[in-house]
Amino acid sequence: MTDTVLAVLNQPSRDAAPHDPDADAYTWVEPLEEHLQVQDLGATRGDGVFETITVVDGHPQALEPHLARFGRSAAKLDLPAPDTDVWRQAVEAACARLDPVREAFVKTVMTRGVEGTDRPTGWVYAAPSPDSTRARTEGISVVLLDRGYRHDVERTSPWLLQGAKTLSYGINMAALREAVRRGADDALFVSTDGYVLEGTRANLVMRVGDRLVTPRTDIGILDGTTQADVFRFAEEQGMETAYELVTLDDLRAADALWLVSSVRQAAPVRAVDGEDRPVDAELTTRINDFLLARSV
Ligand SMILES: Cc1ncc(COP(=O)(O)O)c(C=O)c1O
Structure with missing residues (x-):
């Protein structure tokens, strides 16, 4: 050992x-x-x-x-x-x-x-793993950063390898440093044509009323294993789930936001570009309890 x-x-x-x-x-x-x-x-x-x-x-x-x-x-x-x-x-x-x-x-x-x-x-x-308790309970602040590609990049320019988990994470780490320079914990990428994509190392999940929504996975983002299991949790609870094109207006109108990923699991987003956002602490706890208890 x-x-x-x-x-x-x-x-x-x-x-x-x-x-x-x-x-x-x-x-x-x-x-x-x-x-x-x-x-x-x-x-x-x-x-x-x-x-x-x-x-x-x-x-x-x-x-x-x-x-x-x-x-x-x-x-x-x-x-x-x-x-x-x-x-x-x-x-x-x-x-x-x-x-x-x-x-x-x-x-x-x-x-x-x-x-x-x-x-x-x-x-x-x-x-x-590093301790993620603080991100899971107090939440994280994010800034929106332009990724510089349209949402259809995976189809138009597959050689850019968007949607593949490659070792070329220099750009993701540069975006993270830019987020920190702007006083935030993480960044959320947006396409040049205005669709919300993913975090630097996580997927976005939003609660809209009693539905959970995540950006469609064919827009040059990773199909997250954690996001898939958050949806499994939601469906077991009788909540509706959907993969959609998410605009900045949709992001603004959502009732709660999370960045979800392996290791950190579900981190509620408490601010976007310096503006406070509501945190659903009760649902966050239930999601993280579910994620940490996964047997598959
Ligand atoms: C860019 C990006 N998006 C999404 C994710 C979330 O994927 P998963 O939930 O499978 O860890 C990651 C994970 O590292 C990532 O790097």
């Missing part, structure tokens, strides 16, 4: 050669030692895909939807298909190897590999 664990995969995809034909599916290595070659295209070009999966009491949540999205992201980048069985095995083994802790996370990363080798690099890293 240890507080951070790292497994390096021997053959991340069955479509490419293993790193060592005689080695096991994955090898445990020291998390704080160097393992990545300097010419790995994940490091030099951000050319790869990843997932971050919440682990509660040693149990990975929404594992199958995460693995499915990992595969879809890889396909969008024309990467070899991840071998889902070996990734699942490595994730479950990493969870079992971690010191018991209430909330942790597992990251799966697959890069295009070292330049010229045609052999992806893959690893699974697990560690305890």
Whole structure:
């Protein structure tokens, strides 16, 4: 047992050669030692895909939807298909190897590999999660930032890889720093043609009366595993749910807003561009209780 664990995969995809034909599916290595070659295209070009999966009491949540999205992201980048069985095995083994802790996370990363080798690099890293209590209970403030693309970018310009979970998160991190410069906790992206998209690392969910609404997932945003489970919760409670094109007027008119994601789960939005927003504390607690109790 240890507080951070790292497994390096021997053959991340069955479509490419293993790193060592005689080695096991994955090898445990020291998390704080160097393992990545300097010419790995994940490091030099951000050319790869990843997932971050919440682990509660040693149990990975929404594992199958995460693995499915990992595969879809890889396909969008024309990467070899991840071998889902070996990734699942490595994730479950990493969870079992971690010191018991209430909330942790597992990251799966697959890069295009070292330049010229045609052999992806893959690893699974697990560690305890930072404490999200404050965001979940006190809420977060966000600013609206223009993403610079229209809402139909995924269809018109698939090479921009909007909607894929790639390692190129430099832009998301720059948006987060801009939000902090403007005195907020996070940013919410808006398309050039005025539709609300997603956060820097989260999806938007709104309560409109007794319905939950989220932006349609074909507009260059991630199809969130947490958002899907928030909708599952709502439907179990008899609430209606909908995927819609969300305008700035819709955002303004909503009764409550959340940014939802793995690890932080549901963070109520208490201000947008410096304007206070109502927080539905009771529903927030019920959503987070549901999310933290997920057994699939
Ligand atoms: C840009 C973006 N949108 C949405 C999400 C939420 O996805 P999930 O709920 O599957 O973690 C993430 C998660 O990291 C993200 O990076």
